[in-house]
Amino acid sequence: MLEAIQSTVVQLASGIAWGKWLSAAVLLLLGLLIGSLVSRNVGRLVEKRTTRHHQAIIRRVFFYLVFIIFGMAALREAGFALEVVLGAAGILTVAIGFASQTSASNIISGLFLVMEKPFEIGDMIEVDATAGEVIAIDLLSVKIRTPDNLFVRVPNETLIKSRVVNRSRFPIRRIDLSVGIAYAEDVERVRDLLLGLAQQNAVCLEDPKPFVLVTGFGASSVDLQFSFWVPKDKFFEGRGGMMVAIKKTLDQQGIEIPFPHTSIYAGSHSAPFRVQLMGPEQQKDKDSPDVERDN
Amino acid sequence: MTDVTESQRDGVWAHPYQLASGQTQQHELGYTRLWVTLLDMEWQVRVQKLVPDTDPITWYETIGHTLPSGAISEQRFVRTGDNGMLRYIPAMAPLPTVIKPHQPLTIPAGATCVIYVGTTLWMKICVGDSASELMELPLATPSMTWLGRNTMQGELCYASATYGRLALEAVPKRPWRALTPVTIINRRQKSLLVERFSLPTPLLPVYRNDKGRLWTPGVTVESDTDMNSASLHIESSVTAAAGPCELIAPAREQMARGRRLVRAFDHIFG
Numbered sequence: 418m419l420e421a422i423q424s425t426v427v428q429l430a431s432g433i434a435w436g437k438w439l440s441a442a443v444l445l446l447l448g449l450l451i452g453s454l455v456s457r458n459v460g461r462l463v464e465k466r467t468t469r470h471h472q473a474i475i476r477r478v479f480f481y482l483v484f485i486i487f488g489m490a491a492l493r494e495a496g497f498a499l500e501v502v503l504g505a506a507g508i509l510t511v512a513i514g515f516a517s518q519t520s521a522s523n524i525i526s527g528l529f530l531v532m533e534k535p536f537e538i539g540d541m542i543e544v545d546a547t548a549g550e551v552i553a554i555d556l557l558s559v560k561i562r563t564p565d566n567l568f569v570r571v572p573n574e575t576l577i578k579s580r581v582v583n584r585s586r587f588p589i590r591r592i593d594l595s596v597g598i599a600y601a602e603d604v605e606r607v608r609d610l611l612l613g614l615a616q617q618n619a620v621c622l623e624d625p626k627p628f629v630l631v632t633g634f635g636a637s638s639v640d641l642q643f644s645f646w647v648p649k650d651k652f653f654e655g656r657g658g659m660m661v662a663i664k665k666t667l668d669q670q671g672i673e674i675p676f677p678h679t680s681i682y683a684g685s686h687s688a689p690f691r692v693q694l695m696g697p698e699q700q701k702d703k704d705s706p707d708v709e710r711d712n
Numbered sequence: 713m714t715d716v717t718e719s720q721r722d723g724v725w726a727h728p729y730q731l732a733s734g735q736t737q738q739h740e741l742g743y744t745r746l747w748v749t750l751l752d753m754e755w756q757v758r759v760q761k762l763v764p765d766t767d768p769i770t771w772y773e774t775i776g777h778t779l780p781s782g783a784i785s786e787q788r789f790v791r792t793g794d795n796g797m798l799r800y801i802p803a804m805a806p807l808p809t810v811i812k813p814h815q816p817l818t819i820p821a822g823a824t825c826v827i828y829v830g831t832t833l834w835m836k837i838c839v840g841d842s843a844s845e846l847m848e849l850p851l852a853t854p855s856m857t858w859l860g861r862n863t864m865q866g867e868l869c870y871a872s873a874t875y876g877r878l879a880l881e882a883v884p885k886r887p888w889r890a891l892t893p894v895t896i897i898n899r900r901q902k903s904l905l906v907e908r909f910s911l912p913t914p915l916l917p918v919y920r921n922d923k924g925r926l927w928t929p930g931v932t933v934e935s936d937t938d939m940n941s942a943s944l945h946i947e948s949s950v951t952a953a954a955g956p957c958e959l960i961a962p963a964r965e966q967m968a969r970g971r972r973l974v975r976a977f978d979h980i981f982g
Contacts, residue, residue, distance in 0.1 A: 587864050623857035623871045624810070646858065648868055 434496075441495040448487025456480035519574070523557040526573035530554065535576075536583045543582040544571050589622065590649050592656045596663060597638030599673040604631060604639060607672060614662050615645045620655040622646045637678040723773035723887070725920060726960045729798045736779055737798065740772040741835070742851030742888030747780055748837060750796050755789040755839060759849055771887040787847065794840030801961050802926060803834040803848060804890065805913040808869045810857050811894070812908040813876035819898040819906060826930075827876045827896065827906075830889040831913060833926070836961075851888040859910055869910060876906075880953055890918055890926040893951050897934045904935055912944065914964040919950045919957035927954045 460476040467475070493499060514521075531554065536542050540551050542561070547569050549561035559576060561569040584590075598607050608629040615627035627645035634640070643663070647655035667674060723739055731737060731750040739746040743764070749756040758780055762768075811829050819825055836848040860866015877883050883891060892911065898904040916928040927950045935942040946967070950957045 588866070588868065589858050589863060619853055619855070622868075623855055625858060625863065646863075648856070 437495055441491040444487050444491035444494055448484045448491070451487070452480040452483035455483050519572075520557060523573045526577040527554075527556050527558075530559075530573055530576060535581055536586070540583055540585040543584065544576060545579060547571065548584075585649060588649055589646050590652050591625075591644055591646050592652065592659070594643045594656070594660065594663070595632075596641045596643050597635060597674055598641065598667075599675045600634075600639055602639070602672050604641070607641065607667075610666055610670060610672075611641075611643050611663065614659065614666055615643075618645075618655070618659060618662065620647050620651045620658065622648070638675045721773055723771035723800070724924070725800055725802050725887075725926070727799065729775070731775065731796045731798060733796065734777065735775055736777060737773065737775045738778065740768070742768055742832065742886075743853065744835075744849065744851050745780075746835075746849070747784075748798060749779065749786075750798075752791075754791055755846060756786045757789070757837060757847060758784045758786045760784050761853060767884075767886075768888070769884075769886065789839075789846045791839075792844075794842075794844070797840060799838045799843055801836040801838055801843070801845075802890065802918050803836050803961055803964060804916050804918060804928065805831060805834065805850075805854065805870050806964060807914065808859070808867070809911045809913045810859050810869045810871050810908055811876075811911050812871065812873050813906065814873055815876070817876055817906045819896055819904045821898060821901055821903055824895060824897045825878060827874075827878060827894045828880055828883045829872075829874045829876070829892050829894050829911065830883065830886065831872050831892065831911065833888055833890055833918070870913075885923075885925055887924070887926070890916075890928050891954075892916065892928045893930040893953070895930060895932045897932065899934060899936050909933055909942070910944075912946065912967075915946055915967050917959060917963040918961040919954070920960050921950075921955045921957045923955070925954070926960070927951070927957060 456476040456479045459479045460472050463472055463475055489499065489502070492502065536551055538551050538554060541548065542551055544561075547561060547563065549563040549567075549569060551559060552562050553560040558570045558572045561571060563569060596607075596611070598604070611629050612627060615621045616623075621627060622645070625646050627643070630642045630644075632640045632642045645655075645659070664674075723741060729737060731748075733750055733752050736747050736749040739748075740762075743762050745760040745762055747756075747758040749758075760780065809831055811831075813827070817825070817827070832850060832852045832854065834848050834850050837846045838844060839846055854870045855872075857869055857871035858866055859869045894909070894911070896904070896906060896909075911931060916931075919927045919929075921927060929947045929949055930951045932945045932947065933942050934945070
């Protein structure tokens with residue numbers, strides 16, 4: 418019995434090509450050693466020039482490169498057909514392709530953006546409720562700096578798919594201010610005052626001409642729209658300065674900008690409301706307080 | 713070189729004024745009041761905008777020791793070995809100026825007319841023998857406007873309203889304005905309504921005639937059969953009506969030789 422087992426083991430042992438497996442194992446080991454050596458040296462080379470993140474990536478890439486080369490040699494030595502391995506790599510590529518759909522879409526969107534040029538570096542744009550200055554147009558995304566100095570990364574796909582407002586494309590902008598005046602005021606007089614303000618304002622352009630329109634009869638006021646044009650870099654200065662000037666001028670001229678009004682109308686058939694002034698001696702008649710004092 | 717102190721005079725363009733250290737030269741010209749102070753190591757310039765009731769006529773200048781109130785901030789310039797000599801050089805507007813006559817003028821078909829247009833000058837303060845420029849300032853606050861086919865394409869210009877006088881004698885003499893004769897030639901079959909046109913002020917040099925009035929070379933505007941464009945041509949010298957003239961300041965920019973400017977007047981040129 419023991420002899421039968423012994424002979425099977427010897428047969429198995431002699432069947433295995435120990436030489437080939439040994440050399441394959443040696444190659445793998447060699448690959449590990451050389452890979453780590455190379456990666457460490459390359460890492461030291463680029464240490465000064467790149468960030469830690471990049472350095473780690475480079476080290477890993479070189480290690481795996483060297484290891485894969487030695488691994489392939491070891492597999493060949495062990496007698497495996499490399500075609501099978503390459504076939505597996507092909508399937509892997511397809512899987513990676515599916516996974517990187519978004520990135521590919523971003524890259525292609527980026528190319529289209531570069532060709533179409535809806536905005537350039539330095540323009541103020543507004544995307545998806547984020548407004549800011551474009552600081553970089555990269556392969557996968559566009560980087561924006563918001564007015565309060567935050568860094569926003571917008572994927573190119575979003576820019577292609579959704580609406581982008583470029584505030585810096587044209588050299589002049591129109592400012593529309595909404596001014597409400599009391600019903601009692603003379604609209605034409607206010608219009609002349611506002612147009613006079615536009616003429617005095619240094620930032621406001623003479624052409625295209627400023628204008629005043631009555632947009633509606635509001636609940637508490639007559640609503641006017643006062644529009645004038647300014648160079649695009651003077652937008653905030655123009656709007657703020659003009660609003661201050663409007664308030665000052667209307668105050669000076671005694672024109673009322675009304676608060677929301679509610680008129681209480683008792684009706685012609687009802688008696689007027691009774692108003693009674695309370696003197697200090699009548700305060701005793703007031704209701705007792707809700708909370709008892711001596712409790 | 714004048715060295716008189718504490719007396720009021722008319723200022724003169726491109727005239728060398730000598731200041732001693734500690735003295736201030738005060739000017740009132742156009743809509744601006746100006747103080748230029750010489751100290752041992754620096755120049756100081758103070759500017760104040762005026763809103764006078766009537767159009768200012770003269771250039772009032774005096775050298776003394778009076779300074780304005782502290783409310784007006786000064787600009788300081790380090791002296792680099794100049795001898796305390798000061799010169800004021802005029803300059804035309806740095807952007808093209810859109811001229812709008814107060815009353816639009818109609819020119820019949822085939823007719824020509826000459827309009828005398830005055831534009832506000834910028835003053836350059838230059839020091840030393842080499843006339844190195846310290847700063848420049850407009851003598852009246854310029855008003856801006858947009859000139860273009862639509863709100864997308866065009867350029868920002870200064871705007872100037874003018875009476876568009878046809879008779880030279882009727883044009884008032886102002887030391888802070890330069891006069892440009894604009895010849896408008898209507899080559900169309902119909903009459904031309906001149907509501908506004910663009911004057912290439914950065915390309916105009918400034919001359920002074922023997923009466924002290926500032927002139928620029930004339931500009932010719934020809935409107936052809938095409939209503940929406942007119943060609944502009946700047947003459948090489950001042951018109952003979954100005955009399956003998958000397959060049960005080962060269963143009964800010966030079967146009968490429970032999971090229972005629974074509975400016976689109978668009979639908980606003982009616």
